Amino acid sequence: MTSRLPADLTVVVPCYNEVLNVAPLVRALDAALLQRRWEVVFVDDHSPDGTAQAVRELAQQDPRVRIIERVGRRGLSSAVIEGVLSSSAPVVAVMDGDLQHDETTLNKLVAPIFSGDADIMVASRHLAGGDSSGLANRWRHLLSQAGIRLAQIMLPYPLTDPMSGFFAVRRELFDEAAPKLVGSGFKILLELVLSVGRGARIAEAPSVFRPRLAGESKLSPLVMFQFLGMLVERACGGWLPTRFVVFAAVGLIGVLVNLAATDIARFSGCEFNKAQMIGMACAIIANFQLNNRITYYDRRLKGVRWWPGFILFVAGCSLGGIANIGVAQLVYDSAGHWTRSSAAGAVIGVVWNYVVASTLVWR
Ligand SMILES: Nc1nc2c(ncn2[C@@H]2O[C@H](COP(=O)(O)OP(=O)(O)O)[C@@H](O)[C@H]2O)c(=O)[nH]1
Ligand SMILES: [Mg+2]
Known part of the structure; x- marks a missing residue:
């Protein structure tokens, strides 16, 4: 030897x-x-x-x-x-x-x-x-x-x-x-x-x-988002995963998209229910795309895998919406506090959606 x-x-x-x-x-x-x-x-x-x-x-x-x-x-x-x-x-x-x-x-x-x-x-x-x-x-x-x-x-x-x-x-x-x-x-x-x-x-x-000659960069231009998530994760001593922080931030952007799109639809002459539906649809599409491009960049869905992923996301998040309302109602019935009930519902909703996204949509 x-x-x-x-x-x-x-x-x-x-x-x-x-x-x-x-x-x-x-x-x-x-x-x-x-x-x-x-x-x-x-x-x-x-x-x-x-x-x-x-x-x-x-x-x-x-x-x-x-x-x-x-x-x-x-x-x-x-x-x-x-x-x-x-x-x-x-x-x-x-x-x-x-x-x-x-x-x-x-x-x-x-x-x-x-x-x-x-x-x-x-x-x-x-x-x-x-x-x-x-x-x-x-x-x-x-x-x-x-x-x-x-x-x-x-x-x-x-x-x-x-x-x-x-x-x-x-x-x-x-x-x-x-x-x-x-x-x-x-x-x-x-x-x-x-x-x-x-x-x-x-x-x-x-x-x-040096410039890259072969292959392509894996870091998306939105890496800053993940970087901020890492800072929050560190600040929390590691118990709040970066991905969840980014997912929740994307969720907040979705809320803003929802409000903006509903307003635009309303001012363009849509009736209340229709405007709500349009706002909701815009928010879901925006959320899915942002999560696909940022939160789950490393597992992002492309080509034929985009549609099944999107449908699962919509189905899973609708259940999350129902859970959100259900929990809020439960807390409201027992405590009678409006804001706290909504917050409890929202937290359950976002955790549910995160679990669906991480385990079913972007595996
Ligand atoms: N093992 C592993 N390597 C990775 C991953 N993402 C990027 N890399 C490697 O990390 C290095 C830097 O990534 P690159 O995409 O070139 O980043 P950029 O130079 O900032 O555009 C390269 O050697 C990549 O192949 C990953 O998820 N796992
Ligand atoms: Mg490189």
Whole structure:
């Protein structure tokens, strides 16, 4: 048996539908990390394009390549957490699997951790020498800027790029933080920095964010919504899931759509009942679309799966509406308090709809 020294650097690469990118990435790592004993762990969520199989074929030729394939799960942050925890190396780096992160930055990220000068090193697109021109479009630029401002307000460290997905961390520090990570979002660095407390030594190195060549971005332009949900989830200590927060927010937008559409219909000459129906229909369609595009972006229904999903949603939420009225009536009968009864009904309604949406519509 050949003896091989264990890796002291693990590069964790979350990937989804990156089949064309994995082999070039391994070659790029090989060229960039000549001085290191490295390994790479791809964490793939059962991509339909066969990414996992492509990685397994590479792994058969190169023992430094490993794969974790998760079936029935999706999520960038949780993929990163599992990848890091699967490693025994003292230093771990995290980078995207689409070649957008410049692998030549890796040495600058890991060297200060090996030398004991830093605990976390972040590749920043916003330091002199860094560049974010690879961000898909102007809209993404604006959202990214807004997210950075918001994150900077929350963080105890002055980071120029707290939303970066490219960083390295001392393994022991990650282990300490791991139990506190919610892992439901896509900004794992932000969560990590929020979880390590004030004592950690965090620094940045400039890096260029390249445009994507193959495959497509999985992050919707509405990621800010999910990001806000993550902040609320953290503020609640994790007991209110991000998805539920976003679902409830979408529900509130639905109420506004309902009121606006009813008013427009009424002022256009519809009678009361008809205007109510139009308002209701607009609200349901808006809710379904927003949930499909934001809340359940990772499971969104397209093509022929859209209609059955929509019909289930309408049927499930109608039952939710009946439950809402029933509960409100019950509370009103026993307590006689108008607002409290309505609130109780609304809470039951939204929880019911959430359960239907999460278990039946967007499985
Ligand atoms: N395992 C896993 N990886 C993901 C998921 N979503 C995105 N990724 C990977 O995370 C990295 C960054 O995602 P990407 O869509 O390129 O984000 P963008 O560069 O901000 O547009 C890429 O390597 C993706 O393949 C997911 O749900 N699970
Ligand atoms: Mg990308």
